[in-house]
Amino acid sequence: MRKVIYGINLSLDGCCDHAKFGGGKDILEYFTRLMDGVDLIVYGRKTYELMVPYWPDAAKDPNTTKAEKEFAQAFDGIDKLVFSQTLTVADDKNTTITHANLGDEIRKLKQQPGGNISIGGVNLPLQVIELGLVDEFNFVIHPVIVGEGRSLLEAAGLKESLGLELIESKILESGCIALHYKKV
Template identity: 55%
Template sequence: MRNLIYAINLTLDGCCDHTKGMADEEIHNYFTELMDETDLFVYGRKTYELMVPFWPDMAKSLSGPTKAMNDFAVKFDAVDKLVFSKTLTNVTDSKSRVVGTDIKEEILKLKQQPGKAMMTGGVSIPTQLIELGLVDEFIFVIQPVVAGEGRRLLDHAKLQEQLQLKPVGSKLFRSGGVALRYLK
């Protein structure tokens, strides 16, 4: 059975707004390595539109300011993407497809198919997936920043019960950030 991994960057105060913390080369390398475990990204429209066409365009031109960003872009571009949306009807990226079906049904079906892990990011779709009990692994990359404002992780989640997670790994970055990895 395929696992579903939720990976996200956060500030120390739980802000997950992509403009509040900046991933450095080491963090980009970390996420690039994570993609070796993944063959499908699961996104909502907002996260998808933040990622595509930005990263695929960078992959084609290798125009990133660092090698780490270019490497991330190339790997990101190679992975298939599934977008859950009621408003987005089509995509131009050949590695992406939009679905408007029931999220639980679709993810359960995908978990039964052969392949590597699936990875999700962002807030809305992952919150729904967590509420449905479909996320198997959590990776939180905490950056040494106190944002003081912005969207907070799982602010509006309605969990049926408290999740008790099992720590399975961590990595300290030179920047002072830390990656924390947990299994459900």
Template identity: 55%
Template sequence: MRKLIYGSNISMDGCCDHTKIGGKEDILNYFRELFEEVDLIIYGRQTYELMYPFWPEVAQKGSDNAAEYAFAKVFSAIDNIVVSSSLESVENERTSILSDNIKEEILRLKQQPGKAISTGGVTLPAQLIEWDLVDEFHIVVHPVIVGEGRRLFSEMSLPENRNLKLVSTTTLSSGCVALRYERD
């Protein structure tokens, strides 16, 4: 069975708003390496619209930043599903829309052969965690306190604790700490 991996950047106080915590080359390299092990990305509409068309355009036009360009090339080669009840079409040929039977469809995708499946954002991953579909968590903690913004997992309600096992920690050159957890 394929793993469903959740990846996110957060501040020390749990904010996951990318405009407040920024990004650095080592973080792009970390997520590029993660995406090299993935052949499908599932996003909610808001996160999808943050990623597209930005990264495919960087992959197509190039970038002076080698880490940004390398990330964009890997990211743009992966198929995507956007979970949305409001989108009727997407311009990206590698993307399809999922609007019904989300839990069942993701369970079906996990049972297909292939590499891991990735997800990111807040609302959709919270739902996937509630349904107990996420197998692995990659959380990159930034050494900053922002004081406001959307919080990781604040929209989730679990009937009981989900215990995780810390598999690895990596301190990046920017001072960020990448934590990798698996379901216990």
């Protein structure tokens, strides 16, 4: 069975608005490695429109850094599935748009042969988490307290607590801590 993996950057106080804190080479390298074994990325419309065309263009831009180029190339080479009620046309050659039921579609995808399924953003992943369909979580905690902004789980409708087991922790050069958990 395919695994659904979720990765996100967070501040120490739980803010998930990446515009409130910076990133760096080591963070891009971490997320590039996270794409190993992924053959499908699932987004909602908002996150998709943040990622595309930015990363496909970066893959072709000779002025991007090595870390940016490696992430961009990994990202660009993976199929994407976008859940949207309003989007009808994809800006990316390997993107499919669906209006299907999120839970039903994720369950079906997990049963199909293939690599891991990565989900990104906030709103769509919260729904998948609420449905109990996320198998692994990757949190990159940035060494900053922003004091404002959206908290990752503030709008979550979890009916019960979600038990996680730490698989790996790693301190990145930037001082960020990468935490990899699996659902128990």
